[in-house]
Amino acid sequence: MKTRVNREFENDATPGRLLMERYRADLDGNNVDPNGSLALVHYRGTRGELDLGQEYSRSADPKGRITRALTLAQLGWSDRTCLDESVERLIELLRAA
Structure with missing residues (x-):
């Protein structure tokens, strides 16, 4: 909520x-869209945005992976939606690096 x-x-x-x-x-x-594209994704913080961030995390494109990390790292802002899943995926990605 x-x-x-x-x-x-x-x-x-x-x-x-x-x-x-x-x-x-x-x-x-x-x-x-230099000022808002990811801000709206972060604000929503829904399962759909989490799934997109995870999809980008499998990208072979380094800039796609940047997009992924920035999405997952701030998903849901202060509402902490999908927090556990986001952090878990980021930790997996760091371990694989």
């Missing part, structure tokens, strides 16, 4: 996959 509300984020129905693709494009210098 959300402990705070961001009206802008609450009203944004952009799919999480598209937001993560925008962020990944930003890493190439395309500046598609």
